[in-house]
Amino acid sequence: MSAVKQSASAAKDLVLGLGATGLSIAxxxxxxxxxxxxxxxxxxxxGIDELGDIWPDADVILGDLKLPAKVARVIVSPGIPDxxxxxxxxxxxxxxxxxxxxxxxxxxKAPFVAVTGSNGKSTVTTLLYHMCRADGRTxxxxxxxxxxxxxxxxxxxxxxxxxELSSFQLQRTEKLPAEVAVLLNVSPDHLDWHADEDEYRRSxxxxxxxxxxxxxxxxxxxxxxxxxNIENVITFGLDEPADGxxxxxxxxxxxxxxxxxxxxxxxADLAMVGLHNQANSLAALAAGELLGLQMPAMLQVVSEFPxxxxxxxxxxxxxxxxxxxxxxxxxxxxxxxxxxxxxxxxVLLAGGDGKGGxxxxxxxxxxxxxxxxxxxxxxxxxxxxxxxxxxxxxFAGGMDDAVCQAAAYAESDDTVLLAPACASLDxxxxxxxxxxxxxxxxxxxxx
Numbered sequence: 448m449s450a451v452k453q454s455a456s457a458a459k460d461l462v463l464g465l466g467a468t469g470l471s472i473a474x475x476x477x478x479x480x481x482x483x484x485x486x487x488x489x490x491x492x493x494g495i496d497e498l499g500d501i502w503p504d505a506d507v508i509l510g511d512l513k514l515p516a517k518v519a520r521v522i523v524s525p526g527i528p529d530x531x532x533x534x535x536x537x538x539x540x541x542x543x544x545x546x547x548x549x550x551x552x553x554x555x556k557a558p559f560v561a562v563t564g565s566n567g568k569s570t571v572t573t574l575l576y577h578m579c580r581a582d583g584r585t586x587x588x589x590x591x592x593x594x595x596x597x598x599x600x601x602x603x604x605x606x607x608x609x610x611e612l613s614s615f616q617l618q619r620t621e622k623l624p625a626e627v628a629v630l631l632n633v634s635p636d637h638l639d640w641h642a643d644e645d646e647y648r649r650s651x652x653x654x655x656x657x658x659x660x661x662x663x664x665x666x667x668x669x670x671x672x673x674x675x676n677i678e679n680v681i682t683f684g685l686d687e688p689a690d691g692x693x694x695x696x697x698x699x700x701x702x703x704x705x706x707x708x709x710x711x712x713x714x715a716d717l718a719m720v721g722l723h724n725q726a727n728s729l730a731a732l733a734a735g736e737l738l739g740l741q742m743p744a745m746l747q748v749v750s751e752f753p754x755x756x757x758x759x760x761x762x763x764x765x766x767x768x769x770x771x772x773x774x775x776x777x778x779x780x781x782x783x784x785x786x787x788x789x790x791x792x793x794v795l796l797a798g799g800d801g802k803g804g805x806x807x808x809x810x811x812x813x814x815x816x817x818x819x820x821x822x823x824x825x826x827x828x829x830x831x832x833x834x835x836x837x838x839x840x841x842f843a844g845g846m847d848d849a850v851c852q853a854a855a856y857a858e859s860d861d862t863v864l865l866a867p868a869c870a871s872l873d874x875x876x877x878x879x880x881x882x883x884x885x886x887x888x889x890x891x892x893x894x
Contacts (some may be wrong), residue, residue, distance in 0.1 A: 448823070449657070451533050452663045456685075457482065457519075457672065458475060458517045458518055458519035458650075459482045459483050459506070459517060459518065459519060460481055460482070460483040460484075460486050460518075460519055460520055460521075460522055461483070461484055461486060461514075461515065461518045461519075461520070461521045461522070461523070461613055462476070462483055462484070462485045462486070462522050462524075462539075463483075463486050463487075463521055463523045463527060463531075463533060463534070464486075464487055464492075464523060464526065464527045465485065465487045465493060465494040465495060465498060465524070465891045466492065466493050466524055466714060467494070467595055468525060468526075468547055468595050468857050469485065469487070469492075469494060469498075469503065469524045470494045470498060470595075471547060471594075471595030471596070471597045471598045472522050472524075472550070472597060473485065473498055473501050473505070474501055474545050474597065474598065474600075474601065475547075475597040475600065475601075477501055478601065479500055482502065483502075483505070484505070484506035484507070484508065484515060484518075484722075485498060485502075485506065485507045485508070485509075485609075486508040486509075486511065486512075486515070486533070487507065487508075487509055487510075488510065488511065488512050489510065489580055490509055491509075491511045491697075492586040493656055495507075501716070505777075509653065511521065512531070512533045513533070513534050513536075514536040514537055514540070516541065518537070518540075518542055518543070518763045519542075519543075520539045520542055520543040520545065521534065521542055521544045521545070522545055522546070522547060523544060523545070523546060523552060524547075524617060525546065525547075525591070525613055525615035525616050525619075526615065528604045529568045529618065529619075536604070536738040537830060541797075542635055543725060544619060545620070545621065546616045546617075546618075546619035546620050547595060547597050548596050548612060548616045548617070548619075548620045548623070549598055549619065549620045549621055549622070549623075550596075550597060551596040551599070551600065551610075552620065552622060552623050552624065552669040553577070553622075553683045554600055554826065555608060556604050556697075557604050557605055557606060557608055558608070558625075558626035559607065559608035559609070559610055559625055559626060560575060560606055560607065560608070560609045560610065560625060560626060560627045560628075560629065560734060561610050561612050561623060561625035561627070561628045561629065561740065562575065562609065562610065562611050562612065562629045562631070562734075563611070563613070563614070563617060563629070563631070563651055563654050564614045564630055564631025564632045564633070564651070565631075565632050565633055565634045565651070565780055565781070566632055566634070566723070566778070566780055566784060567613075567631045567632065567723060567724075567726070567727045567730070567776060567850075568591070568592075568631060568771055568888065569592045569611055569758070569775070569864075570613045570712055570719070570724065570727045570754065570755055570758060571586065571629060571631060571727050571731050571734070572590075572592050572609050572610070572611040572866045573592070573728065573752070573755060574586055574728065574731035574748060574749065574752060575609045575731050575734055575735060576588035576609045577748045577752060578731060578735045578740055578744060578745045579606070579607055579609070579735075579738070579740065580747050581744040581745070581747055582735075582740045582741050582744040582745070583607040583722055583744075584605075584607055584720055584740075585603075585606045585607075586605050586607050586608070586609055586654050587599045587602060587605045587607075587608050587609070588608070588609040588610070588611075589608075589609075589610065589611075590610035590611045590616070591610075591611040591612055591613045591616060591686040592611040593810075595596040596610060596814070597679060599819055606698070607626070609619075610692040612654065613649075614647055614650040614651055615867075617650045617651065617653050617654055617836075617840050618646075618649075618650040618653070620653070622656050622657055623654065623656065623658070624655070624659070624661055624820075624881075625654070625658045625659065625742050626656070626658075626660065626661065626738065627658065627659070627660045627661065627734050627737045627738060628654045628655050628658035628660070628661045628662070628674075628677075628729055629651065629654075629662040629666075629733075630651060630655065630662070630663065630664065630670050630674075630736050631662075631726070631727070631730055631867055632664055632666075632667065632726075632780070633647075633648050633651045633652075633663060633667060633670070634670075634778065634779070634780030648669070649667055651671040651790065652669065652670065655670075655673045655674045655677060658674075658677055659677070659679070660677060660679040660680070660681075660682075660737040661674040661677045661680045662680075662681055662682070662683060662699065662730055662733045662734050662737065663680055663682045663683075663684065664682070664683060664684060664726075664730070665682045665683065665684035665692075666684055668683075668790070675851075676842030678871065679737065681733040681734075681736060681737060682793065683726065683729040683732075683733045683735070684726075684729070685722065685725065685726055686827055687705070688705055688706065688707055689707065690707040690708070691706070691707055691893070692706070692707065693729040693730075693732055693733045694729065694732070695707055695714070695725065695729075696710060698710060701713055701714075701715070702714040702715070702830065704717075704725065704728060704732070704749075705873070706731055706732070711732070711742070711746060712749065712750060713786060714745050716750055717749055717750065718749070718750060718751050718752050718753045718754070719749075719753065719759070720750065720754075720759055720785060720786030720788060721759050721784070721785070721787075722752070722784070723784035723785075723787075724754065724780070724788075728749045728864070729807075730743055731745070731748075731749070731851075732746075732749070732819070736762075752835045755775070756879065756882065756883035757772055757773065757774040757878055757879055757881075758773060759771060759772075759773050759785060759788065760772040760773070760882070761887070762850075762886050762889050763889050763890065764860075765854070765889070765892050766854070766857075766892075767859040767860055768857040768858075768859070768860070768861050768863055769861075769862045769863070770850075770862075770863045770865075771785075771789070771863070771864045771865065771868045772880070772882045772885050772886060773785045773864050773865055774865055774867060774871070774878045774881045774882030774885060775878050775882075776866040776867060777799075777802075777869060777870050777871070777878055778804055778868060779804050779806055779808050779809060779868045779870075780804065780808070781813040781866070781868070782809060782812075782866040782867065782868035783808055783809065784809065784844055785814045785864060785866035786813060786816060786864065786866060787810075787812055789810065789816070789862050789864060791816075791819055791860055791861060791862060791865050792816060792817070792818045792858065792860075792861045792862070792864050793813070793816050793861065794818045794819050794820075794821065794853045794856050794857045794862070794863045794864070795813065795819075795821070795864055795865050795866060796816060796820075796821050796822075796823070796849050796850070796853055796863065796864065796866075796867070796885070797820060797822055797823075797830055797865075797866060797868050797869065798822040798823040798824035798825075798826060798827040798830055798866045798867055798868075798869055799811075799823070799824040799825060799826065799867045799868075799869030799870055799871050799872075799873055799874060799881070800824065800825050800826060800869050800871070800873040801815075801826035801829060801830075801868070801870075802869070802870055804868070805833075805871075806829060806830045806832075806833035806834070806868060807824075808870060809830065809833055809834050810833055810834045810836065810837050812839055813834060813837045813838065813876045816835075817837050817838040818838065818839065818856060818857060818861055819840070819841060819853070819856040819857075820834060820836055820837075820839070820840045820841070821837045821841050821842075821843050821849045821852045821853050821856070822840060822841070822842050822843065822849075822871050823842075823843050823844075823845065823846065823849050823874070824867075824869060824874055825869075825873040825874075826869055827842055830868065830869075839856075841856070845874075846881070846884040846885055846888050847884075847888045847891070849888070850863070850888035850891075850892065851892070853886070854892055863889075865881075865882065865885045867881070
């Protein structure tokens with residue numbers, strides 16, 4: 448499907464980038480009898496055959512970044528950076544450049560929750576989805592997680608949509624009138640895509656701009672400032688909460704999730720482990736309250752939901768050593784949270800593509816906890832430079848070698864933790880494939 452066919456008639460939507468999002472845009476435009484053309488700079492992009500099934504005889508341009516003639520607007524897949532040459536050409540011609548989420552927001556007939564953050568957004572999106580269902584609401588979840596946003600519009604209208612949104616999607620979304628906007632946290636990430644950290648942060652805070660209600664992390668003063676235009680705000684945090692807000696309280700030496708002075712559930716009774724998952728649960732409870740969900744239904748979910756794959760996932764206990772897969776820890780802040788959630792000594796398995804991140808915070812998190820670090824991938828040496836004063840650092844040629852080394856360095860009751868602090872694409876198709884490789888390597892250990 449490399450031929451180029453240009454219509455001489457009316458201007459068309461230009462879909463830039465195929466893959467999962469580009470195909471969902473194609474399905475949406477086809478359902479709505481829109482006219483479109485498709486462009487990808489790759490000669491054989493993923494999804495090109497499926498596009499032919501969705502849209503036979505589609506106008507397709509491959510291996511080119513020149514703006515075609517007669518373009519009405521450009522709908523861009525999230526992985527394409529803002530400095531893309533075709534996007535620069537489009538902006539010079541004053542063309543509208545938007546995300547699939549912008550199209551969704553214009554077309555959705557039911558209210559939606561927008562969940563974003565550097566870490567935890569998939570978990571909170573999934574928690575909210577299950578909370579809605581437990582309370583008897585019909586719900587659909589997707590966006591950056593699972594089903595692309597526009598595919599959700601092909602199903603029967605639910606009571607609520609729950610969307611996970613990335614910084615890429617938010618940056619190209621003009622209006623986002625979310626019923627509830629949730630920003631979990633902001634830490635440096637995707638600096639290989641964004642111009643700088645300030646731009647990345649602005650894209651995250653943008654989630655609040657048109658929201659009707661908001662969930663704000665009390666540890667982020669900037670988030671509160673960006674949400675000051677919203678009347679209905681509930682905060683969450685790992686400190687003691689004020690009346691009407693969510694946090695943690697101790698009672699008789701036991702830690703509880705609490706709303707104001709009211710103890711809701713013991714932290715030990717959550718199905719998910721780790722301090723960061725306590726924060727995720729608190730944020731989901733706050734968002735659920737803003738949606739009008741009943742507390743018993745929400746608490747049932749947090750007591751039963753075990754977490755998502757590759758997120759602090761217990762793999763095995765071998766030779767008195769626990770093996771934990773947190774391959775989704777694709778940035779430094781996520782890896783730090785993983786490390787801090789482990790009791791006892793850790794053998795850290797990290798590395799990959801650091802996306803321009805700063806690894807210095809790893810050293811502080813590992814102080815007093817690290818047995819050894821085994822590093823893989825593109826930025827292994829950069830991580831070593833950041834943490835080599837903490838404990839011994841070793842290098843491995845791949846996952847099998849790394850797990851074997853980690854098993855050798857671990858002592859009784861240690862935890863071997865895969866928390867890469869990096870993206871996976873230098874070695875794997877995605878973080879899931881990396882986590883699967885870790886699990887297979889652990890399974891192959893003899894003890």
